[in-house]
Amino acid sequence: MNSLSRRAFLSAGGAFILGFGLKPNFTKGNTVNNRDNKHNSVPLNAYIEVYDNDLIVLKIPFLECGQGIYTAAAMLLAEELDVRLEQVKVKASLPDIAYIMPQDRTQLTLGSYSTGKAWLPLRDAGASARIMFLESASKLWNLSIESCRTEAGKVYGPQGESLSYGQLVLDAVKIPVPEQTKLKDVSEFKLIGKTQPRLDTMEKINGQAIYGIDIKIPNMKIGLVHASPVMGGKLKNIDDAQTKKVKNVTDVLYLEHSCCVVADHYWAANKGLQFLIGDWDYNDNPQSNNNHINHQLHLAMKQAGETLFKNSNDDMETVFSKAVQRHKGVYQQPLLTHAAMEPLNCTVYVQNDQCEIWTGTQIPLWIRDQIAQLLGLPKEKIIVYNQYVGGSFGRRMEEDYIIEAVQFAKQVNYPLKVIWSREEDFAQDHLRPAYVDYLEAGWDKAGNIIALFHHIVGPDHVDYWEGEEKKSDYSNMVLGLKDASYQFPFYQINYTKCDIPSIVPGWWHGQEATRNLFAFECFIDELAEKQKKDPIVFRNQLLGDNAEAKAVLQSVSQMANWGQKQTKSIAQGVAFIHVFDSYLAVIVEAEITTTDVIRLHRVFAAIDCGFAVNPDQVCTQIESGLIFGLSTALYNEAKLQNGKIVQRNFNQYRVIRMNEAPVIEVKIIQNSSNQGKNQPGGIGELGTIAAAPALANALAAITHKRYRSLPLVSNIKN
Amino acid sequence: MLTLNINHKIIKVDVPEDMPLLWVLRDVLGLMGTKYGCGIGECGACTVHLDGEAVRSCNLPVGLIGERSVITIEGIADDPIAQKILDAWITHQPTQCGYCQPGQIMTAISLLKKNENPSNEEIEREMSGHICRCGTYQRVKEAIKDAAGEVEE
Structure with missing residues (x-):
């Protein structure tokens, strides 16, 4: 890390504060300490504030929206600073460039990346501050720094003498920021990688938390x-x-x-x-209905589209012409609202x-x-x-x-x-757009997939969001596809932009990966069926020598006792994804009753996110994403009538409740090759992304029909 | 002027009788732990106790309450069953965004007061009036079962 700056000051409240900030334009050790300028003398360029009462305030640019980032961030800091987790109070930073994470252009909570982005900067800030406390104490005691140690927010000398960080903070701010810090090895972690309770639980359950x-x-x-x-x-x-x-x-x-x-x-x-x-x-504002939109999308699918990704120089038709058999599928996904609990x-x-x-x-x-x-x-x-x-x-x-x-x-x-009343919250939502996806694959005599083509048709909400000045490069459109772990000698992804008049397209859970991977993982399942192969065996073949990916698939298959005898009305379906730098395999066990009701029995998930910072919270995030995704896959479609969103409340927008929730079992695979070396992968959105294809594949295993459009409940009733 | 008994305190409020209790709690009395989610009794985020029964405050006109006791999430601190529930919530960590949780907790408390050892089905029947978009149902159910075990002992 080479981007640490430091602020030291006396706050208005009388607490002494040692502030660290990470600013891309600052080099490490570059101290900005302008007490005359009011703006610079308040903690605007700081992640950490250490108070003389031993309270550590950590200010981060991330929004806590349930994903547990406040707790994970506190763990990263507390580990290297060597303080008790309970000493750390996490707060939202004010909007200031000083608080951006080094790899971001702005303060941003997006894409399941927050823990990964904070992984090095917050640990580095903690490690730097710890050395400054050590050094300040050793100077006070006239001892060598090597003879002192830190533990739980205090510096200890060889004779058992001790001073807390709060007692030392005024001296510590005079110590230059260390040029180099050595971060702990994974084996030295006391907090990271070990389940810690969320720091925000009590205030959220006793009614004191302020939204x-x-x-x-x-x-x-x-x-x-x-x-x-x-x-x-x-x-x-x-x-x-x-x-x-x-x-x-x-x-x-x-x-x-x-x-x-x-x-x-x-x-x-x-x-x-x-x-x-x-x-x-x-x-003359456009007043579309769902049918108009779907019609437009299917018309646009006839266009060739712009190639966003291609892994070969070969011509597509030439490659496909060598296939002994070809298979294609068209998938349709609906408009969706967000329907978060807080209007x-x-x-x-x-x-x-x-x-x-x-x-x-x-x-x-x-x-x-x-x-x-x-x-x-x-x-x-x-x-x-x-x-x-x-x-x-x-x-x-x-x-x-x-x-x-x-x-x-x-x-x-x-x-x-x-x-916004609940009704207005629905009516004014920025909708997840509707899409159509066309997929085609060809294979040789041995059954090896020699070519895969994916054509995405629909709006690009990033284009809308970026506004006039900057047009999207469509890189978001291939999320989860470009990073898919399967090996195809020829793989091409095209995109045809097809705007939907009369809706405002918006960001949605799992972003484009939710849509991409529903179509893709259902299609992979179809290919397995066409070749009369077990869906997991087939996926394993496509994974080549990717041992990490295979370990995740194998793990979920053991958890679910995959391959056990199925009944006529109950079956398992699988989905495997690699997105936001994490692998997730999900098996859904579902039933279609004699009265055409879909029941969710059990869901198994194996996740490899590189390194699980707070393991139980990794599990809760996967559980959460799965329920959100299963709700959506089963029931949800925003209905548009003459340009108006028809549903206005939860009585018209069904979501899973406790009586419909499946039993979920999540297993974390601690990746042996990557453990703690690279930043952790994402977890927040993965469950949602994998839920729909796993469920659709389970239903297909029951009925031997393919479910290529969502929501699934409309398919079963038809 | 209406007289209400809220969290064991007698309070006078000058509000229209058709005003739902939720908005009296939030916008007049400043008790913000009771949440607005849907306004039509569908989601359960606004659940409070009326003479010990879990009710939705978003569609309960305040003029109908009379002398009955209203307990909100802010008023449960001294209740031993509530304490067991909160402890179980800490153990099982269902809370994510947390917005629906005070409502779920109020229903869980009233459930355990009526039925100290509810079956899975009884828990589901009682709790399925709540919507949690973070999908924390499994852990909520485990927390209630755990708290029930504690209550039994």
Whole structure:
């Protein structure tokens, strides 16, 4: 690591703070300590603050949305700093370039990568600080640094003398940041790799945890939004006289495409909204239905598309012409909403010279810059306090709800908490787009797959998200495919961009890998069936000499007792994925009852994420992803009628509940070749990605029909 | 002016009678542990106890409560069964985003008060009114069974 900078200062509260930050533009040991400049003398360039009461505050740029990053990050720091995990309090950093992870361009919580990105920087910061505490104590005692040691937040001398880090912090800040740090070997870990309870459990179960929707600011009012149900619709013929008469309603605010009824409490705002009279002018805005969209996607599939990936110089038709047999499949996947538990919300206080924002966001720095531009204020005058969120699944990657809240809040002189009702949260969602995937494979006499072609058809939400300035390079479109572990002598992936009018395409759980690998892993299963091979034996052949991948597949097959005699109505299906630098194999055991009900019996999962930092939390993340993915695969499709999202609440958008949840068993394979050497792979989204193909393959094993479209419940009932 | 008994305290509130209890708790009394998830009694995030029974506060008009005792997640600290549940939650670590968990915990407490040794089916029947998008059902079920074992002893 060569990017450590340091800040030392006396905080306003009287606690002494030693701050470390990792800034790409700083070289290690480059100290910035400008006490005259107010901005530099507050902890804006720091991950760690050590207080004289031995509290360690770790500020990280990541959003805690359930994935357990606060705990994993605290473990990484505590391990090398040699403090007790309970001493560490993790907080969301403010939006500042100082807090970005070295490999990022901005503060970003995305793609199951947070633990991996923090793996070296946080350990390095901890190790550097530990040496500074050691050195400061040894100087005080006039001893050699070698004769002192650290343990649980204290430095000990040879005679048993000890000083806590809190006692040492004022001296430690005067020690130069070490040029080199030696990180612990895996065998020396006391915390990392050993299950630790989450640090946020107690506050989340006793009702004390503050989510964005729980923010309370003095003089704050509650605003309830209602926006055009069709994208781009404009308000017309408004009459808010009755609304304003509702007790406790204080204001009605308008934007071009939405309005916000403001009141002392949610209920009055809700009542006020019901009395609001007005229409939407949809002009010529597109008002699609699901059928239109699917029709457009299938038409676009006839185009050749742009080649995004090809592993051979050979011509596709020439290669395919050598095949003794060919097989093809067309897969269709629906629009999806996020339906996180916490409805969207954002609290904003716009004053003349600054704007404060309380919300949960995966992109705080981007938000700061956007809002600065919107309000014409300097960036440092936009303060984003990132909050816990009740689930994101990609929704908090978007900026729309924050921008809208600021546009309402700048019309008033009090803090405004803008809430989307559950119904608005559904209606204004940025949908996971619908897609069509075409796959074709050819094999030789021996059954070796000699060519595989995958044609992806649908929108690219990254293109939309990046805005006008930067167009996506479509690298996201091949997520999970390009990194698939199977060996094909000829493998080509094409993409035809087909926008869906009348929806806002958005980020979604597992990103493009969720869609890609449903089609891909179902198709691999079809190829095994065509060749009359066992699906796991067939996959093993495709894995060549990839021992790590094979170990994962073998492990899950043992867990599930794969190959046992199946009944007429119960069967197992498998999926194997390699994405976000992790391997996951899943076997779903499902039943189709005589009344065509799909029952989930058991799910087995084997995961190799390189190195499991907090093993039990790896298991919980896989369990969680699997339930999310199984819910989606079974039931979910956002229905679009004349451009409007039809479902508006959980009574219309079925998700798995406890009575339908399968028994899940997760096994972690600690990868022997990679253990602790490289950054850990992702875990948060993998279960979701593997769930749908494993379930669809299980159903196919029962009925001997192939399920090429989601949701599955529509297939079984048809 | 309505008089309510919330977490063993008598409180007077000036709110319309049709206002759901959820919003009285959150926006008038500042008790934020009871969550808004759906507003139609589908998800269970807003669950509180009404005379010991788990009820949804999002569609319970506050004018119908009368003298009945309301207990929210903030009011369970002295309850020994609640303590067993919280301990089991720490052991089994179901909590992820955590948003639905206070509601699930309120139902779990009322379940164990009615039935100190519920079967799997009884736990499922009682808890299936809750939605958890993090899919923590398996660990919630294990935590309840574990807490029930403790209660029995």
